[in-house]
Every structure is written in structure tokens, then in C-alpha cells.
Amino acid sequence: MTLTLSNLSKTYPGRHGGSVQAVRNLNLTMEKGEIVALLGSSGCGKTSTLRMIAGFESVSEGGITLAGRRIETLTPDRRRVAMAFEGYALYPPLTIEENIGFGLATRGLDRAEAARRVREMAEMLEIGPILKGRPAGLSGGQQQRASLARALARDADLHLLDEPMGQLEPQLRSVLRGRVKAALKSRGLTAVLVTHDQTEANAMADRIAVMEAGVLQQYGPPSELRDRPANLLVATFLGEPPMNALAATVDPAGLHLDDVAEDVLALPGVPMPRAGAKIVLGVRPHRLQLGAGALRGQVISNQWLGDQAHVVLALGPRILVAVAHRRVAVRVGETIPFGFAPDHAHLFDADSGRALAHGMVAA
Ligand SMILES: Nc1ncnc2c1ncn2[C@@H]1O[C@H](COP(=O)(O)OP(=O)(O)OP(=O)(O)O)[C@@H](O)[C@H]1O
Numbered sequence: 001m002t003l004t005l006s007n008l009s010k011t012y013p014g015r016h017g018g019s020v021q022a023v024r025n026l027n028l029t030m031e032k033g034e035i036v037a038l039l040g041s042s043g044c045g046k047t048s049t050l051r052m053i054a055g056f057e058s059v060s061e062g063g064i065t066l067a068g069r070r071i072e073t074l075t076p077d078r079r080r081v082a083m084a085f086e087g088y089a090l091y092p093p094l095t096i097e098e099n100i101g102f103g104l105a106t107r108g109l110d111r112a113e114a115a116r117r118v119r120e121m122a123e124m125l126e127i128g129p130i131l132k133g134r135p136a137g138l139s140g141g142q143q144q145r146a147s148l149a150r151a152l153a154r155d156a157d158l159h160l161l162d163e164p165m166g167q168l169e170p171q172l173r174s175v176l177r178g179r180v181k182a183a184l185k186s187r188g189l190t191a192v193l194v195t196h197d198q199t200e201a202n203a204m205a206d207r208i209a210v211m212e213a214g215v216l217q218q219y220g221p222p223s224e225l226r227d228r229p230a231n232l233l234v235a236t237f238l239g240e241p242p243m244n245a246l247a248a249t250v251d252p253a254g255l256h257l258d259d260v261a262e263d264v265l266a267l268p269g270v271p272m273p274r275a276g277a278k279i280v281l282g283v284r285p286h287r288l289q290l291g292a293g294a295l296r297g298q299v300i301s302n303q304w305l306g307d308q309a310h311v312v313l314a315l316g317p318r319i320l321v322a323v324a325h326r327r328v329a330v331r332v333g334e335t336i337p338f339g340f341a342p343d344h345a346h347l348f349d350a351d352s353g354r355a356l357a358h359g360m361v362a363a
């Protein structure tokens, strides 16, 4: 285990008295060479977690072990951690080249090797032409790449990257994330990537930690989070468009969808809670089949996005989205049959949101 966070918590004094608990009892481990994405909505505690690991924010409770050393009380320069900051934190009087190379020499690299490292990072992130410029004359996206280059140029036990590509346009971002991942992997580096972009997390991370309101919701490989979300929050946060979620009541013969005047929906093979239990049924948009099935919905819209169709359906007062990877010949206003295989049903407890079943398997 390279990094272990044990019961890590962060409480800030509130701006109007009281206190804000930004991170609550966070437990997380990482192996050497792993890339982990911290994913969650704004204010969920991602930056606070990174800053505690880097040592720029004190730990309110809990411990941090990195490469076998307890580090939570060490000063930042003694933690052997490199960080790309959300706000870039470049040194204004230095050129971009000097910013990227800052401290490389004092960390044991000879001059030629340090210069080579700076050039390599600049080329990878396409900022070669601005190496002689100073931060003040550059765009946000250029400063952000300089900050990322500075972090990646360093040798460290852990690289912390806080929204490192958030300012870049989507095309450049998708090219650079591939290169950054390859660079991390080829050097065997361990990295925590903070992002609220699920595509970036899926593309780059070996494991994803989903946080909400300072609490870790689930930690696992992208496929596990997608196929076996631990709760409704993770289920609806990951996936685009989000998972369809329908309130339902368990019936001896299957599920009754609340407020929908339809027969009971049979889901053979799916483990059901006791009859009468209030649940939420989740089905991913690309798992809905249009044209056949036990349900009937009215088409609200049918949009072709160039490589996929998004069809919005009304099922009584409920709205669902179906995604198909071909054009779908349905007209707005038409009522069509649709359905899904029981294998693709997810059941969640209505009160706690906790997953109860994924297809035929109890959660
Ligand atoms: N220095 C501070 N003093 C008081 N409260 C703070 C401080 N820094 C962060 N917070 C609060 O802690 C919570 C978590 O903030 P944090 O910056 O860790 O979130 P985040 O997940 O990085 O969000 P974002 O995606 O917007 O960057 C928020 O409620 C925030 O307002």
C-alpha cells in the first residue's frame, strides 16, 4: 500500500460562526503505480482532501501514511508529494520554463537532465512555444498546463492533480489526458486526480472514489461503479444521460410503479424485498429497448445526435430517457411499447438510497 488515509476528517471554522465539516471519516488506500480519481460535485471535499495529503491544510482528525511513513504532521516539503493546484499557483516573476524546472536541481537532478525533463513535459502538454513567457501574459489554459507540467516534472512518492485540465477545450483535453496517463504509467507514478468530469475519471483512473458532502460514497474500478453502484447517488451521478430512476412499490408479482396506471411489472429472477417495500427502480438509458416490452410510453422528443438517438418518454407522470445507437423511427406524440431485460434492473431502498439488487444479484 503506497497511500493510506485513515479516518481522515477536515473541519473548517465557519465564515459566520459554527463550523464546516468538509471531509468526514475518509478511509482510502492506493497501491503504488495506481491512478485514483476523486470525483464529486462542487464543494464535496475533493480539494480539502488533496491539500491535507500535500500538507497545505492541517488534518482535523485521522492519519495519512505514504510509502510507509506517517506524514500528516510533516511540513509539505518533507512529504515527497508533488501537486498541481486548482488555482495553478505559478511563481509570477519566473518564466514558464523556470516555473516547470523549479526545484528540480535541488531535488538531485543534474542541469541537463532537469532541462530535458522540462522540454519533455512542455512538449507533451503543448506549451513549448510559451516557455520563455511569464504567467501574467498567458491564458488560464496555458497557466494550467504549466502548473501540471511543473507537478509532473518532479519525482515524488505521490502526484496530486487538482482539476488539472479543467480550463482546456474538450478536444485538447481528451488528447492530453491520454498522454498524461501514459506518462504516469510509463514512469510508474502514483497519482490522485481530482475532477468533476466523469469521462476524465473513467478514461484515466484505475479506481474512482465518489464523494458527496464530505463522505466517500463508493471506491472501486470504473466498471464496478457503473455496473454495481452502491447507492442511488452514485448510480445517478455516473453515466450520461443519467440512470432513469422510478419510485416503485414491491408487489408479490413484481413491481408497481408509483403513480403509473400500468400492470405490475414482473422482473423474474431479480431478488425482491418484501411486498409493500418502497424502492427506486433504476435502468440505464441504453438498456431501455424501444418497440417491444411490458411498458407503454408517450414520445416527448426524439433527437439524433450524430452517433446516437436520445428518445424521451413519458410514463404517466414519469419521464425516462432511452439511448439507441441507431436512428429510431418514432414520432413525437406517439405511444410506443418499451421495456428492459430484468438483468438490467437496479433496485435501491427508497429511504436510504442503498442498492438492494443489480439484475439477478442481491447487492
Ligand atoms: N478555507 C476554508 N474555510 C472554510 N470553509 C472552506 C475552506 N475551504 C473549503 N471550505 C468548504 O469546505 C467544503 C469543501 O470544499 P472543497 O474546496 O474541498 O470542495 P471541492 O470538492 O474541491 O469543490 P470544487 O469542485 O468546487 O473545487 C465546501 O463547503 C467549502 O465551502
Ligand SMILES: [Mg+2]
Pocket: 046, 047, 048, 086
Ligand atoms: Mg476543488
